[in-house]
Amino acid sequence: TPGRVILVGGGPGDPELLTLKGFQALATADVVVVDRLAPLAVLDGLREGVEVVDVSKIPRGRFTPQEEINAVLVDRARRGLTVVRLKGGDSFVFGRGMEEVLACAEAGVATEVVPGVTSAIAAPELAGIPVTHRGLSQGFTVISGHAAPGDPRSTVDWDALARGGTTLVVLMGVETLPAIAGALVAAGRDADTPLACVMDGGLPTQAVLSGTLGAVAKDGPPDGLRPPAVTVIGPVARFAAG
Amino acid sequence: TPGRVILVGGGPGDPELLTLKGFQALATADVVVVDRLAPLAVLDGLREGVEVVDVSKIPRGRFTPQEEINAVLVDRARRGLTVVRLKGGDSFVFGRGMEEVLACAEAGVATEVVPGVTSAIAAPELAGIPVTHRGLSQGFTVISGHAAPGDPRSTVDWDALARGGTTLVVLMGVETLPAIAGALVAAGRDADTPLACVMDGGLPTQAVLSGTLGAVAKDGPPDGLRPPAVTVIGPVARFAAG
Numbered sequence: 001t002p003g004r005v006i007l008v009g010g011g012p013g014d015p016e017l018l019t020l021k022g023f024q025a026l027a028t029a030d031v032v033v034v035d036r037l038a039p040l041a042v043l044d045g046l047r048e049g050v051e052v053v054d055v056s057k058i059p060r061g062r063f064t065p066q067e068e069i070n071a072v073l074v075d076r077a078r079r080g081l082t083v084v085r086l087k088g089g090d091s092f093v094f095g096r097g098m099e100e101v102l103a104c105a106e107a108g109v110a111t112e113v114v115p116g117v118t119s120a121i122a123a124p125e126l127a128g129i130p131v132t133h134r135g136l137s138q139g140f141t142v143i144s145g146h147a148a149p150g151d152p153r154s155t156v157d158w159d160a161l162a163r164g165g166t167t168l169v170v171l172m173g174v175e176t177l178p179a180i181a182g183a184l185v186a187a188g189r190d191a192d193t194p195l196a197c198v199m200d201g202g203l204p205t206q207a208v209l210s211g212t213l214g215a216v217a218k219d220g221p222p223d224g225l226r227p228p229a230v231t232v233i234g235p236v237a238r239f240a241a242g
Numbered sequence: 243t244p245g246r247v248i249l250v251g252g253g254p255g256d257p258e259l260l261t262l263k264g265f266q267a268l269a270t271a272d273v274v275v276v277d278r279l280a281p282l283a284v285l286d287g288l289r290e291g292v293e294v295v296d297v298s299k300i301p302r303g304r305f306t307p308q309e310e311i312n313a314v315l316v317d318r319a320r321r322g323l324t325v326v327r328l329k330g331g332d333s334f335v336f337g338r339g340m341e342e343v344l345a346c347a348e349a350g351v352a353t354e355v356v357p358g359v360t361s362a363i364a365a366p367e368l369a370g371i372p373v374t375h376r377g378l379s380q381g382f383t384v385i386s387g388h389a390a391p392g393d394p395r396s397t398v399d400w401d402a403l404a405r406g407g408t409t410l411v412v413l414m415g416v417e418t419l420p421a422i423a424g425a426l427v428a429a430g431r432d433a434d435t436p437l438a439c440v441m442d443g444g445l446p447t448q449a450v451l452s453g454t455l456g457a458v459a460k461d462g463p464p465d466g467l468r469p470p471a472v473t474v475i476g477p478v479a480r481f482a483a484g
Contacts, residue, residue, distance in 0.1 A: 008361075011261065017357060020265065021258035090363055094371035098481065099376060113366035115259060115444075117251075121332055122357035130334035130387070138397045139385035141408055147380065155380045162327040165398040166383055168360060202357075239340065 003030075003077035005104050007097050009090035009116015012123055014202040015041040021114045030081035033072055037088025037228065048127075051076075066096055070103035077109040088175075090118040094144050094171055105219045110216035120169050123201025123230035128241035132165050136235045140168040145173020145231075149183035162187035174227040181217035184233070189213060196240035197222055199229045208240050245272075245319035247346050249339050250373045251332035251474045254365055256444040257283040263356045264328075264346035272323035277315055277331025279470065293318075307340055312345035319351040326472060332341015332358040336386050336413055346428020360384075363413050365443025365472035369450045370483035373409050381408040386471075391425035409476035416469045423459040426475070438482035439464055450482050 007027045011017035018039060026042060028031065029050055034040065036056040043052060076083045089090040091097030091113060104111045121131055132139040142159055142194045147154040159169060162184045169172060173180060176198075185191050190212025199207045209222035216222070226232075246315045248267045253259035263294045266273065267283060271292055276282065284296060293324040333339030333355060346353045351365040362384040363373055373382040383403055403410060404426045409482035415422060419439075427433050433456025441449045455475060456462070460483060474482075 012357070014263070016263035016266065017261050019253065019259050019261055019359060021256070023262065024258065038479050051275070068430055090359075090367070092367045092374065092381075093363060096376060098372035111369055115359045115367045117261060117357050117359055118330075118363060121335060121360060123333070125334050125355055126356045128343075130340035132334065132336050135337060137382060140335075141381060141383040143381035143407070143408065144374070152294065156407040157405050160402040163399050163402040164383065165402070166385065193403070238339075 001080060002110065003079060003081045003083065004079050004110040004112065005073050005083045005085055005100070006112045006114060007087070007091040007100060008114045010039040010042070010086050010088055011117040012089060012119040012202045015039045015123065017117050018042055019114065019116065022116065025084050025174060026084050026086070026169050027112055028137070029084040031076045031083045031150035033083060033085045035068065035087065038086045039088070066099055070100055072108040073100060073104060076110055077104065086114060088119065090116040093118045093120055093142065119201055119230055120171055123198040124169065124196070124232045126202045126206065127196065127198045129196060129232050129236055129239045131232070131236065133169065135235050137167045140169055141166045142169045142171065144181055145176045148179040150179070158183040159187040162189045167232060167236050170233070171230040172206045173231055174221065174225055174229050177221045177231060180217055181213045185213055185217050189215070193233060194199045194235060194237035195231060195233045196228045196237040197225050198233045199226060201230060210237070210240050243322060244352065245321060245323045245325065246325055246354065247315050247319050247325045247342070248353040248356060249327045249333040249342060249355045250356045252281040252284070252330055252341055254331060254361040255281055257281045259359050259444060260284055261356065261358065262462045262463065264358065267303045267326050267356055268328070270324050271326040273318045273325045275311065275325060275327045276328065276431065280328045281330070285354050291310050291410070303441045312342055315342060316349040316351055319346065320349070330361065332360040335358065335360045335362055336387060336431055361443060361472055363442040364472045366411065368444045368448065369438065371438060371474050371478055371481045373411060373474070373478065376444045377404055377410045382411055383406040384413065385406045385412045387412045387418045387422055390418035390421040392421070400425040401429040404431045409478050412473040412475070415473055416463065416471050419463045419473060420458055423455045427455055427459050430482060433459070435475060435478060436479035437473060437475045438479040439467050441468060443472060452479070452482050
Protein backbone atom coordinates (compact mmCIF):
# COMPACT_ATOMS: atom_id res chain seq x y z
CA THR A 1 0.00 0.00 0.00
CA PRO A 2 1.20 3.52 -0.73
CA GLY A 3 2.37 5.70 2.12
CA ARG A 4 0.81 8.99 3.06
CA VAL A 5 1.28 12.07 5.21
CA ILE A 6 -1.25 13.27 7.79
CA LEU A 7 -0.69 16.81 9.05
CA VAL A 8 -2.06 16.99 12.59
CA GLY A 9 -2.58 20.24 14.47
CA GLY A 10 -1.50 19.37 18.00
CA GLY A 11 -3.09 22.28 19.85
CA PRO A 12 -1.52 24.74 22.28
CA GLY A 13 0.52 22.27 24.35
CA ASP A 14 -1.79 20.43 26.77
CA PRO A 15 -1.97 16.90 25.25
CA GLU A 16 -5.67 16.74 26.18
CA LEU A 17 -6.33 19.58 23.74
CA LEU A 18 -5.46 17.30 20.82
CA THR A 19 -8.54 16.17 18.87
CA LEU A 20 -9.81 12.60 18.82
CA LYS A 21 -8.96 12.51 15.10
CA GLY A 22 -5.42 13.56 15.94
CA PHE A 23 -5.07 10.72 18.46
CA GLN A 24 -6.48 8.29 15.89
CA ALA A 25 -3.91 9.45 13.32
CA LEU A 26 -1.09 8.93 15.84
CA ALA A 27 -2.38 5.42 16.54
CA THR A 28 -1.89 4.51 12.86
CA ALA A 29 1.49 6.23 12.43
CA ASP A 30 4.68 4.43 11.43
CA VAL A 31 6.61 7.71 11.65
CA VAL A 32 5.90 10.89 13.62
CA VAL A 33 7.66 14.09 12.57
CA VAL A 34 7.62 16.71 15.33
CA ASP A 35 9.11 20.06 16.19
CA ARG A 36 9.60 22.08 19.33
CA LEU A 37 6.05 23.45 19.69
CA ALA A 38 4.23 20.13 19.23
CA PRO A 39 2.56 18.63 22.35
CA LEU A 40 5.40 16.14 22.92
CA ALA A 41 3.59 14.43 25.82
CA VAL A 42 1.33 12.62 23.33
CA LEU A 43 4.39 10.76 22.03
CA ASP A 44 4.35 8.66 25.24
CA GLY A 45 1.26 6.90 23.91
CA LEU A 46 2.79 5.76 20.61
CA ARG A 47 3.06 2.07 19.68
CA GLU A 48 6.48 0.42 20.09
CA GLY A 49 8.75 0.83 17.11
CA VAL A 50 7.29 4.07 15.77
CA GLU A 51 10.05 6.31 14.41
CA VAL A 52 10.04 9.82 15.87
CA VAL A 53 11.85 12.46 13.81
CA ASP A 54 12.48 15.76 15.60
CA VAL A 55 12.91 18.64 13.17
CA SER A 56 13.04 21.38 15.78
CA LYS A 57 13.66 24.80 14.40
CA ILE A 58 15.00 26.63 17.40
CA PRO A 59 15.43 30.36 16.68
CA ARG A 60 19.10 31.25 16.33
CA GLY A 61 20.04 27.68 17.21
CA ARG A 62 19.92 24.41 15.37
CA PHE A 63 18.12 24.97 12.08
CA THR A 64 16.42 22.50 9.76
CA PRO A 65 15.36 24.12 6.53
CA GLN A 66 11.77 23.53 5.45
CA GLU A 67 13.08 21.71 2.39
CA GLU A 68 14.71 19.13 4.64
CA ILE A 69 11.44 18.56 6.51
CA ASN A 70 9.60 18.18 3.21
CA ALA A 71 12.23 15.63 2.09
CA VAL A 72 11.76 13.55 5.27
CA LEU A 73 7.98 13.47 4.78
CA VAL A 74 8.24 12.47 1.11
CA ASP A 75 10.99 9.91 1.74
CA ARG A 76 9.11 8.04 4.48
CA ALA A 77 5.80 8.12 2.59
CA ARG A 78 7.50 6.74 -0.53
CA ARG A 79 8.66 3.78 1.54
CA GLY A 80 4.97 3.00 2.06
CA LEU A 81 4.83 4.37 5.60
CA THR A 82 2.06 6.35 7.29
CA VAL A 83 3.65 9.61 8.41
CA VAL A 84 2.08 11.92 10.98
CA ARG A 85 3.42 15.46 10.88
CA LEU A 86 2.58 16.76 14.36
CA LYS A 87 2.77 20.51 14.95
CA GLY A 88 1.85 22.91 17.70
CA GLY A 89 -1.47 24.73 17.28
CA ASP A 90 -2.95 24.39 13.80
CA SER A 91 -0.82 23.44 10.77
CA PHE A 92 -2.18 26.31 8.66
CA VAL A 93 -1.64 29.11 11.22
CA PHE A 94 2.00 30.06 10.68
CA GLY A 95 2.80 26.35 10.62
CA ARG A 96 4.02 26.20 7.02
CA GLY A 97 1.61 23.31 6.61
CA MET A 98 0.60 24.27 3.08
CA GLU A 99 4.24 24.21 1.99
CA GLU A 100 4.41 20.60 3.16
CA VAL A 101 1.11 19.74 1.45
CA LEU A 102 2.39 21.23 -1.82
CA ALA A 103 5.77 19.45 -1.57
CA CYS A 104 3.98 16.14 -1.04
CA ALA A 105 1.59 16.80 -3.93
CA GLU A 106 4.53 17.57 -6.19
CA ALA A 107 6.10 14.24 -5.19
CA GLY A 108 2.85 12.35 -5.75
CA VAL A 109 2.35 11.69 -2.03
CA ALA A 110 -1.22 11.81 -0.67
CA THR A 111 -1.89 14.09 2.28
CA GLU A 112 -4.66 14.60 4.79
CA VAL A 113 -5.00 17.56 7.16
CA VAL A 114 -6.46 17.33 10.68
CA PRO A 115 -7.20 20.81 12.06
CA GLY A 116 -6.03 21.65 15.56
CA VAL A 117 -6.81 24.09 18.35
CA THR A 118 -4.82 27.22 17.52
CA SER A 119 -2.77 28.86 20.26
CA ALA A 120 -3.80 32.23 18.81
CA ILE A 121 -7.27 31.76 20.30
CA ALA A 122 -6.67 29.13 23.00
CA ALA A 123 -3.79 30.78 24.84
CA PRO A 124 -5.81 33.98 25.45
CA GLU A 125 -8.91 31.86 26.24
CA LEU A 126 -7.09 29.85 28.90
CA ALA A 127 -5.99 33.16 30.42
CA GLY A 128 -9.60 34.36 30.56
CA ILE A 129 -9.50 36.54 27.43
CA PRO A 130 -12.12 36.15 24.68
CA VAL A 131 -10.85 37.31 21.28
CA THR A 132 -14.41 38.40 20.49
CA HIS A 133 -16.97 39.82 22.92
CA ARG A 134 -20.31 41.45 22.18
CA GLY A 135 -19.99 45.22 22.27
CA LEU A 136 -16.20 45.12 22.51
CA SER A 137 -14.97 43.23 19.45
CA GLN A 138 -16.69 42.11 16.26
CA GLY A 139 -13.56 40.34 15.03
CA PHE A 140 -9.89 39.62 15.55
CA THR A 141 -6.70 39.73 13.53
CA VAL A 142 -3.95 37.17 14.02
CA ILE A 143 -0.60 38.35 12.86
CA SER A 144 2.94 37.06 12.87
CA GLY A 145 5.31 39.50 14.54
CA HIS A 146 8.43 37.92 13.01
CA ALA A 147 8.62 40.83 10.58
CA ALA A 148 8.33 44.10 12.50
CA PRO A 149 6.66 47.21 11.12
CA GLY A 150 9.10 48.75 8.66
CA ASP A 151 10.79 45.40 7.94
CA PRO A 152 10.87 44.97 4.15
CA ARG A 153 9.58 41.39 4.64
CA SER A 154 6.42 42.70 6.32
CA THR A 155 3.38 42.28 4.08
CA VAL A 156 0.84 43.82 6.45
CA ASP A 157 -0.20 47.44 6.76
CA TRP A 158 0.11 48.15 10.49
CA ASP A 159 -1.44 51.55 10.00
CA ALA A 160 -4.58 49.96 8.59
CA LEU A 161 -4.60 47.23 11.26
CA ALA A 162 -4.44 49.90 13.95
CA ARG A 163 -7.67 51.37 12.61
CA GLY A 164 -9.50 48.13 11.72
CA GLY A 165 -11.33 47.88 15.03
CA THR A 166 -10.48 44.21 15.60
CA THR A 167 -8.72 42.59 18.55
CA LEU A 168 -5.08 42.07 17.53
CA VAL A 169 -3.36 38.79 18.39
CA VAL A 170 0.38 38.70 17.79
CA LEU A 171 2.31 35.44 17.56
CA MET A 172 6.09 35.19 17.31
CA GLY A 173 6.31 38.82 18.36
CA VAL A 174 8.24 38.90 21.62
CA GLU A 175 11.25 40.71 20.17
CA THR A 176 9.28 42.98 17.86
CA LEU A 177 6.55 43.89 20.39
CA PRO A 178 7.84 47.40 21.22
CA ALA A 179 8.10 48.23 17.50
CA ILE A 180 4.61 46.89 16.89
CA ALA A 181 3.16 48.81 19.85
CA GLY A 182 4.93 51.95 18.65
CA ALA A 183 3.53 51.60 15.14
CA LEU A 184 0.00 51.09 16.44
CA VAL A 185 0.18 54.16 18.72
CA ALA A 186 1.71 56.22 15.90
CA ALA A 187 -1.23 55.16 13.71
CA GLY A 188 -3.66 56.57 16.25
CA ARG A 189 -4.45 53.64 18.50
CA ASP A 190 -5.06 54.82 22.07
CA ALA A 191 -1.92 54.49 24.23
CA ASP A 192 -4.15 53.22 27.06
CA THR A 193 -5.29 50.22 25.00
CA PRO A 194 -4.87 47.14 27.23
CA LEU A 195 -2.42 44.46 26.20
CA ALA A 196 -1.82 40.99 27.69
CA CYS A 197 0.97 38.53 26.93
CA VAL A 198 0.19 34.87 27.61
CA MET A 199 3.18 32.55 27.98
CA ASP A 200 2.83 28.73 27.95
CA GLY A 201 -0.97 28.93 27.54
CA GLY A 202 -2.70 25.91 29.08
CA LEU A 203 0.47 24.42 30.58
CA PRO A 204 1.19 24.26 34.32
CA THR A 205 3.75 27.01 33.71
CA GLN A 206 1.17 29.43 32.18
CA ALA A 207 1.82 33.07 33.03
CA VAL A 208 0.15 36.31 31.97
CA LEU A 209 1.79 39.74 31.81
CA SER A 210 -0.44 42.77 31.39
CA GLY A 211 0.29 46.29 30.25
CA THR A 212 -0.79 48.98 27.84
CA LEU A 213 0.18 49.71 24.27
CA GLY A 214 1.74 53.03 25.25
CA ALA A 215 3.85 51.57 28.05
CA VAL A 216 5.25 48.82 25.84
CA ALA A 217 5.97 51.30 23.06
CA LYS A 218 7.82 53.56 25.51
CA ASP A 219 9.46 51.20 28.00
CA GLY A 220 9.71 47.89 26.14
CA PRO A 221 7.98 44.56 26.72
CA PRO A 222 6.59 43.62 30.17
CA ASP A 223 9.30 42.32 32.53
CA GLY A 224 9.86 38.61 32.21
CA LEU A 225 8.35 38.19 28.76
CA ARG A 226 9.87 35.26 26.89
CA PRO A 227 8.85 33.20 23.87
CA PRO A 228 6.65 31.42 23.03
CA ALA A 229 4.01 33.99 23.94
CA VAL A 230 0.72 35.15 22.47
CA THR A 231 -0.02 38.86 22.84
CA VAL A 232 -3.58 40.20 22.78
CA ILE A 233 -4.12 43.91 22.10
CA GLY A 234 -7.54 45.50 22.57
CA PRO A 235 -10.25 46.11 25.18
CA VAL A 236 -10.80 42.35 25.69
CA ALA A 237 -7.27 42.10 27.14
CA ARG A 238 -8.74 43.67 30.28
CA PHE A 239 -10.33 40.28 31.08
CA ALA A 240 -6.85 38.77 31.61
CA ALA A 241 -6.73 36.63 34.74
CA GLY A 242 -3.67 36.36 36.93
CA THR B 243 -20.46 19.34 46.16
CA PRO B 244 -21.07 22.60 44.33
CA GLY B 245 -22.04 22.49 40.68
CA ARG B 246 -20.07 24.07 37.91
CA VAL B 247 -20.22 24.96 34.24
CA ILE B 248 -17.67 23.76 31.65
CA LEU B 249 -17.78 25.62 28.34
CA VAL B 250 -16.59 23.22 25.64
CA GLY B 251 -15.70 24.29 22.11
CA GLY B 252 -17.11 21.47 19.97
CA GLY B 253 -15.20 22.14 16.76
CA PRO B 254 -16.53 22.57 13.24
CA GLY B 255 -19.03 19.70 13.20
CA ASP B 256 -17.16 16.40 12.74
CA PRO B 257 -17.41 14.78 16.21
CA GLU B 258 -13.83 13.49 15.84
CA LEU B 259 -12.63 17.11 15.82
CA LEU B 260 -13.66 17.48 19.46
CA THR B 261 -10.68 17.49 21.84
CA LEU B 262 -9.96 14.70 24.33
CA LYS B 263 -10.59 17.23 27.11
CA GLY B 264 -13.98 17.98 25.57
CA PHE B 265 -14.90 14.29 25.56
CA GLN B 266 -13.73 13.97 29.17
CA ALA B 267 -15.94 16.91 30.17
CA LEU B 268 -18.95 15.28 28.48
CA ALA B 269 -18.23 12.04 30.36
CA THR B 270 -18.62 13.89 33.68
CA ALA B 271 -21.69 15.93 32.66
CA ASP B 272 -25.05 15.74 34.42
CA VAL B 273 -26.49 18.29 32.00
CA VAL B 274 -25.42 19.24 28.46
CA VAL B 275 -26.63 22.55 27.03
CA VAL B 276 -26.36 22.66 23.22
CA ASP B 277 -27.37 24.76 20.28
CA ARG B 278 -27.75 24.23 16.57
CA LEU B 279 -24.07 24.47 15.59
CA ALA B 280 -22.73 22.07 18.24
CA PRO B 281 -21.49 18.64 17.01
CA LEU B 282 -24.68 16.87 18.05
CA ALA B 283 -23.32 13.41 17.12
CA VAL B 284 -21.22 13.40 20.31
CA LEU B 285 -24.44 13.34 22.34
CA ASP B 286 -24.89 9.69 21.33
CA GLY B 287 -22.03 8.81 23.66
CA LEU B 288 -23.51 10.38 26.80
CA ARG B 289 -24.27 8.32 29.92
CA GLU B 290 -27.92 7.34 30.51
CA GLY B 291 -29.92 9.95 32.31
CA VAL B 292 -27.94 13.00 31.28
CA GLU B 293 -30.24 15.95 30.66
CA VAL B 294 -29.79 17.58 27.24
CA VAL B 295 -31.07 21.14 26.93
CA ASP B 296 -31.31 22.49 23.38
CA VAL B 297 -31.17 26.27 23.28
CA SER B 298 -31.05 26.59 19.51
CA LYS B 299 -31.07 30.11 18.25
CA ILE B 300 -32.26 29.74 14.69
CA PRO B 301 -32.02 33.04 12.77
CA ARG B 302 -35.48 34.54 12.24
CA GLY B 303 -37.02 31.46 13.81
CA ARG B 304 -37.34 30.22 17.34
CA PHE B 305 -35.28 32.49 19.57
CA THR B 306 -33.86 31.92 23.03
CA PRO B 307 -32.40 35.06 24.50
CA GLN B 308 -28.87 34.80 25.89
CA GLU B 309 -30.27 35.67 29.32
CA GLU B 310 -32.40 32.54 29.25
CA ILE B 311 -29.36 30.39 28.41
CA ASN B 312 -27.41 32.02 31.23
CA ALA B 313 -30.31 31.27 33.59
CA VAL B 314 -30.34 27.57 32.63
CA LEU B 315 -26.59 27.29 33.26
CA VAL B 316 -26.79 29.00 36.64
CA ASP B 317 -29.93 27.11 37.73
CA ARG B 318 -28.49 23.65 37.01
CA ALA B 319 -25.11 24.45 38.56
CA ARG B 320 -26.81 25.76 41.70
CA ARG B 321 -28.52 22.38 42.04
CA GLY B 322 -25.01 20.92 42.37
CA LEU B 323 -24.87 19.57 38.82
CA THR B 324 -21.95 19.51 36.41
CA VAL B 325 -23.10 21.41 33.34
CA VAL B 326 -21.34 21.17 29.96
CA ARG B 327 -22.14 24.03 27.62
CA LEU B 328 -21.31 22.56 24.21
CA LYS B 329 -20.98 24.96 21.28
CA GLY B 330 -19.86 24.75 17.68
CA GLY B 331 -16.30 25.89 16.98
CA ASP B 332 -14.69 27.72 19.89
CA SER B 333 -16.76 29.34 22.65
CA PHE B 334 -14.88 32.64 22.42
CA VAL B 335 -15.14 33.09 18.63
CA PHE B 336 -18.56 34.69 18.19
CA GLY B 337 -19.90 32.11 20.64
CA ARG B 338 -20.92 34.58 23.37
CA GLY B 339 -18.95 32.36 25.73
CA MET B 340 -17.61 35.24 27.79
CA GLU B 341 -21.15 36.47 28.46
CA GLU B 342 -21.91 33.06 29.95
CA VAL B 343 -18.70 33.07 31.99
CA LEU B 344 -19.55 36.51 33.37
CA ALA B 345 -23.15 35.54 34.17
CA CYS B 346 -21.92 32.48 36.06
CA ALA B 347 -19.29 34.52 37.91
CA GLU B 348 -21.95 37.01 38.96
CA ALA B 349 -24.06 34.15 40.33
CA GLY B 350 -21.09 32.65 42.16
CA VAL B 351 -20.91 29.62 39.85
CA ALA B 352 -17.45 28.29 38.95
CA THR B 353 -16.61 27.91 35.27
CA GLU B 354 -13.93 26.23 33.20
CA VAL B 355 -13.31 26.78 29.49
CA VAL B 356 -12.10 24.07 27.09
CA PRO B 357 -10.91 25.60 23.80
CA GLY B 358 -12.15 24.09 20.54
CA VAL B 359 -11.16 23.92 16.90
CA THR B 360 -12.62 27.06 15.34
CA SER B 361 -14.57 26.76 12.10
CA ALA B 362 -12.97 30.04 11.01
CA ILE B 363 -9.69 28.20 10.41
CA ALA B 364 -10.82 24.57 10.09
CA ALA B 365 -13.54 25.00 7.46
CA PRO B 366 -11.10 26.64 5.00
CA GLU B 367 -8.40 24.11 5.98
CA LEU B 368 -10.64 21.14 5.22
CA ALA B 369 -11.33 22.72 1.83
CA GLY B 370 -7.59 22.98 1.12
CA ILE B 371 -7.20 26.66 2.02
CA PRO B 372 -4.51 27.80 4.49
CA VAL B 373 -5.42 31.09 6.20
CA THR B 374 -1.69 31.90 6.26
CA HIS B 375 0.93 30.96 3.67
CA ARG B 376 4.50 32.16 3.31
CA GLY B 377 4.73 34.91 0.74
CA LEU B 378 0.95 35.24 0.42
CA SER B 379 -0.36 36.05 3.87
CA GLN B 380 1.34 37.09 7.11
CA GLY B 381 -1.93 37.06 9.02
CA PHE B 382 -5.68 36.72 8.91
CA THR B 383 -8.70 38.61 10.16
CA VAL B 384 -11.82 36.81 11.33
CA ILE B 385 -14.90 38.94 11.24
CA SER B 386 -18.59 38.52 11.88
CA GLY B 387 -20.65 39.54 8.88
CA HIS B 388 -23.88 39.86 10.89
CA ALA B 389 -23.52 43.64 10.78
CA ALA B 390 -22.86 44.72 7.19
CA PRO B 391 -20.67 47.69 6.28
CA GLY B 392 -22.73 50.81 6.96
CA ASP B 393 -24.84 49.07 9.60
CA PRO B 394 -24.78 51.26 12.73
CA ARG B 395 -24.06 48.13 14.81
CA SER B 396 -20.83 47.50 12.87
CA THR B 397 -17.76 48.22 14.98
CA VAL B 398 -15.16 47.41 12.33
CA ASP B 399 -13.62 49.73 9.76
CA TRP B 400 -14.03 47.82 6.47
CA ASP B 401 -11.99 50.43 4.69
CA ALA B 402 -9.03 49.73 6.96
CA LEU B 403 -9.56 45.95 6.78
CA ALA B 404 -9.47 46.14 2.99
CA ARG B 405 -6.00 47.65 3.21
CA GLY B 406 -4.62 45.59 6.10
CA GLY B 407 -3.03 42.95 3.91
CA THR B 408 -4.43 39.98 5.86
CA THR B 409 -6.58 37.11 4.64
CA LEU B 410 -10.19 37.95 5.53
CA VAL B 411 -12.41 35.21 6.96
CA VAL B 412 -16.09 36.10 7.26
CA LEU B 413 -18.47 34.14 9.48
CA MET B 414 -22.23 34.67 9.61
CA GLY B 415 -21.96 36.69 6.42
CA VAL B 416 -24.04 34.87 3.82
CA GLU B 417 -26.67 37.60 3.55
CA THR B 418 -24.27 40.49 3.87
CA LEU B 419 -21.58 39.10 1.54
CA PRO B 420 -22.37 41.32 -1.48
CA ALA B 421 -22.32 44.43 0.73
CA ILE B 422 -19.02 43.33 2.28
CA ALA B 423 -17.46 42.58 -1.12
CA GLY B 424 -18.68 45.93 -2.41
CA ALA B 425 -17.17 47.79 0.53
CA LEU B 426 -13.82 46.04 0.09
CA VAL B 427 -13.68 46.82 -3.65
CA ALA B 428 -14.74 50.42 -2.99
CA ALA B 429 -11.87 50.66 -0.49
CA GLY B 430 -9.40 49.67 -3.19
CA ARG B 431 -9.17 45.89 -2.88
CA ASP B 432 -8.59 44.31 -6.31
CA ALA B 433 -11.88 43.11 -7.88
CA ASP B 434 -10.00 39.97 -9.03
CA THR B 435 -9.21 38.95 -5.43
CA PRO B 436 -10.20 35.28 -5.10
CA LEU B 437 -12.95 34.34 -2.68
CA ALA B 438 -14.15 30.92 -1.53
CA CYS B 439 -17.21 30.01 0.50
CA VAL B 440 -17.03 26.75 2.47
CA MET B 441 -20.34 25.25 3.54
CA ASP B 442 -20.56 22.39 6.11
CA GLY B 443 -16.76 22.25 6.50
CA GLY B 444 -15.58 18.77 7.43
CA LEU B 445 -19.00 17.13 7.13
CA PRO B 446 -19.95 14.66 4.39
CA THR B 447 -22.04 17.48 2.89
CA GLN B 448 -19.04 19.87 2.60
CA ALA B 449 -19.21 22.09 -0.50
CA VAL B 450 -17.02 24.93 -1.75
CA LEU B 451 -18.12 27.79 -3.99
CA SER B 452 -15.44 29.98 -5.56
CA GLY B 453 -15.59 33.42 -7.08
CA THR B 454 -13.99 36.83 -7.00
CA LEU B 455 -14.63 39.87 -4.86
CA GLY B 456 -15.76 41.89 -7.88
CA ALA B 457 -18.21 39.27 -9.13
CA VAL B 458 -19.86 38.93 -5.71
CA ALA B 459 -20.06 42.71 -5.34
CA LYS B 460 -21.70 43.01 -8.77
CA ASP B 461 -23.80 39.85 -9.16
CA GLY B 462 -24.43 38.70 -5.60
CA PRO B 463 -23.23 35.60 -3.73
CA PRO B 464 -22.19 32.43 -5.60
CA ASP B 465 -25.20 30.32 -6.66
CA GLY B 466 -26.27 27.87 -4.00
CA LEU B 467 -24.66 29.65 -1.06
CA ARG B 468 -26.48 28.96 2.19
CA PRO B 469 -25.61 29.29 5.87
CA PRO B 470 -23.67 28.21 7.79
CA ALA B 471 -20.73 29.11 5.56
CA VAL B 472 -17.23 30.44 6.09
CA THR B 473 -15.96 32.82 3.40
CA VAL B 474 -12.25 33.33 2.75
CA ILE B 475 -11.12 36.42 0.84
CA GLY B 476 -7.54 36.76 -0.39
CA PRO B 477 -4.92 35.09 -2.58
CA VAL B 478 -4.96 31.91 -0.43
CA ALA B 479 -8.57 31.29 -1.56
CA ARG B 480 -7.06 30.15 -4.85
CA PHE B 481 -6.04 26.89 -3.14
CA ALA B 482 -9.72 25.95 -2.72
CA ALA B 483 -10.35 22.31 -3.66
CA GLY B 484 -13.56 21.12 -5.31
